[in-house]
Amino acid sequence: MLDLSVNLLGKKLQNPLILASGIMGVSVSSLKYVIQNGAGAVIFKSIGPDERTGHKNPTVFSFEGGIQNAVGLSNPGIDNSTEKLKEAVSTLSVPVIGSMFAENVNNFKIVAEKMAKTGVAAIEVNLSCPNTEDDFGRMFALEPKVTGEVIRAVKSVVGKTPIIAKLSAESPDIVEVAKSAEEAGADAITAINTISGMFIDIKHKRPILTNKYGGISGPVIKPMGVKAVYNIYKAVKIPIIGTGGVNTGEDALEYIMAGAAAIGVGSGVYFRGIDVFKKISDEIIVFMENEGYKSLNEIRGVVHKN
Amino acid sequence: MKKIDKPLALPIKKIVRESERVKTFIFDYDFPGKPGQFVMCWVPGFDEKPFGIIKKEGEGFSISVAAVGNTTKALHMMDVGDLLGFRGPYGSHFKLPEKGSIALIAGGYGMAPLSYLAQEARKINLEVYLFVGANKKEELLYMDWMKEIGVKVHTATDDGSYGYSGFNTELFKIYVEKMIFGKVFIVGPEIMEFNATQICYEKNIPFEVSLERYMKCGFGLCGQCCVDSTGWRMCVEGPVLNQDELKKVTEFGKYHITSSGKIKKL
Numbered sequence: 001m002l003d004l005s006v007n008l009l010g011k012k013l014q015n016p017l018i019l020a021s022g023i024m025g026v027s028v029s030s031l032k033y034v035i036q037n038g039a040g041a042v043i044f045k046s047i048g049p050d051e052r053t054g055h056k057n058p059t060v061f062s063f064e065g066g067i068q069n070a071v072g073l074s075n076p077g078i079d080n081s082t083e084k085l086k087e088a089v090s091t092l093s094v095p096v097i098g099s100m101f102a103e104n105v106n107n108f109k110i111v112a113e114k115m116a117k118t119g120v121a122a123i124e125v126n127l128s129c130p131n132t133e134d135d136f137g138r139m140f141a142l143e144p145k146v147t148g149e150v151i152r153a154v155k156s157v158v159g160k161t162p163i164i165a166k167l168s169a170e171s172p173d174i175v176e177v178a179k180s181a182e183e184a185g186a187d188a189i190t191a192i193n194t195i196s197g198m199f200i201d202i203k204h205k206r207p208i209l210t211n212k213y214g215g216i217s218g219p220v221i222k223p224m225g226v227k228a229v230y231n232i233y234k235a236v237k238i239p240i241i242g243t244g245g246v247n248t249g250e251d252a253l254e255y256i257m258a259g260a261a262a263i264g265v266g267s268g269v270y271f272r273g274i275d276v277f278k279k280i281s282d283e284i285i286v287f288m289e290n291e292g293y294k295s296l297n298e299i300r301g302v303v304h305k306n
Numbered sequence: 307m308k309k310i311d312k313p314l315a316l317p318i319k320k321i322v323r324e325s326e327r328v329k330t331f332i333f334d335y336d337f338p339g340k341p342g343q344f345v346m347c348w349v350p351g352f353d354e355k356p357f358g359i360i361k362k363e364g365e366g367f368s369i370s371v372a373a374v375g376n377t378t379k380a381l382h383m384m385d386v387g388d389l390l391g392f393r394g395p396y397g398s399h400f401k402l403p404e405k406g407s408i409a410l411i412a413g414g415y416g417m418a419p420l421s422y423l424a425q426e427a428r429k430i431n432l433e434v435y436l437f438v439g440a441n442k443k444e445e446l447l448y449m450d451w452m453k454e455i456g457v458k459v460h461t462a463t464d465d466g467s468y469g470y471s472g473f474n475t476e477l478f479k480i481y482v483e484k485m486i487f488g489k490v491f492i493v494g495p496e497i498m499e500f501n502a503t504q505i506c507y508e509k510n511i512p513f514e515v516s517l518e519r520y521m522k523c524g525f526g527l528c529g530q531c532c533v534d535s536t537g538w539r540m541c542v543e544g545p546v547l548n549q550d551e552l553k554k555v556t557e558f559g560k561y562h563i564t565s566s567g568k569i570k571k572l
Contacts, residue, residue, distance in 0.1 A: 026530060058348055
């Protein structure tokens with residue numbers, strides 16, 4: 001049997017497919033359901049300093065080729081979440097990664113410190129939510145310097161918990177941002193977050209989302225994600241979780257060949273169902289068997305040699 | 307017909323006042339949808355909310371809306387010709403037995419999906435017994451329609467203004483002692499649903515219940531409507547669950563999660 005396992009941040013994942021943040025990750029039960037369907041690791045929905053109900057609906061819809069969302073970082077707040085995170089860490093059978101956001105450096109530290117104490121396998125720092133500009137201002141991940149400041153601050157309070165910087169292809173130079181995150185002590189990079197856009201309903205003559213604009217995910221952003229991973233891989237030594245539009249084994253293989261150590265899967269849950277993780281794993285295996293590969297290490301970053 | 311995942315703008319064709327608080331909005335569009343499934347209805351400028359789809363014979367489809375919050379009150383102010391946005395249909399649906407008699411236990415606005423189910427059941431000549439509860443007589447919905455299609459209607463009102471004085475579940479309990487129902491369908495406030503399911507478990511009658519949870523995406527992505535302990539999404543694996551599935555939903559009758567993800571007790 002072909003082995004799809006990968007080592008990421010000191011943990012062994014049975015397969016490289018990680019549930020991306022913001023999808024399904026509201027409760028321990030919902031994550032358990034995702035794991036039963038083949039995820040190699042899971043990332044909780046982003047948690048911030050305070051409880052937020054998020055934007056009013058419509059917050060999510062789909063179009064041909066993708067999903068648009070502006071949920072607005074709804075979450076119960078870190079203090080209402082630590083027990084749930086501990087329960088997830090102690091009861092779920094795969095590594096549980098926490099995700100966090102905040103509006104300023106000080107609050108990033110407060111949330112990160114509390115989250116690290118829950119025992120999560122890693123903390124993904126969401127520096128790139130495109131849907132809360134009215135409350136939080138522009139995303140941190142646009143600027144290398146600001147990204148470095150946040151990562152450094154988070155690293156100073158989390159002890160040995162690994163930190164993942166979640167970056168955006170909306171940055172004028174995502175490679176510089178990734179380098180800055182690495183210098184500041186980030187242990188991994190997630191690339192990319194959703195890309196902000198707008199849809200207008202021409203009958204209603206108004207944007208569909210209550211937030212007017214919102215993050216685009218799904219197949220339409222995959223080429224941007226693959227390009228980002230390809231370029232970041234050349235510039236940093238830390239592992240990259242390639243995320244954005246992965247629906248199939250072929251999609252995942254593109255990211256791995258560009259250099260991704262693991263793969264985030266989000267919108268794929270919509271496009272192919274909750275068992276998208278099993279389907280992608282099976283499709284990767286078929287490809288590797290046909291091509292005579294034994295391990296993902298043989299093809300990771302292979303395009304850089306060609 | 308394919309489901310619609312990007313809001314489709316449809317003009318209101320007709321508005322029927324059902325009661326003091328409830329209006330039915332009818333659309334001239336053959337929207338797909340089986341009894342128990344729901345649509346996400348976007349009231350521009352306010353919110354987007356789930357409503358059980360009703361497809362009355364000879365009409366496209368309709369939703370019945372009680373004016374209880376800002377969004378539903380805004381909807382009640384709308385006129386024929388005004389536009390609403392629809393996505394769906396979403397979720398699991400009721401499954402009727404092939405023959406025999408069924409009981410419907412409807413509390414308040416639970417009548418909406420069950421009225422559509424009653425129509426489909428009568429089409430295949432099932433005996434349909436309806437146990438419907440409301441605060442008062444004026445809030446009982448679709449009584450003429452139900453009688454017209456041959457549903458045996460049993461009413462219960464909290465104030466005793468019409469039919470049995472008390473809860474519809476108490477009324478159902480009286481009938482269940484002397485009658486045999488092949489299957490029971492339950493929609494209403496969660497406490498009513500809980501009480502009704504307890505009777506069915508006790509009497510070993512198969513049932514289906516529709517479990518309402520806060521919805522965002524409606525199509526299985528956001529996790530907002532996942533229930534403990536299975537993690538099932540009430541917009542995909544639910545909202546209609548049968549007696550065996552419901553046993554695994556440990557939060558039923560106890561708590562749910564709010565829009566922020568916090569737990570709220572019933």
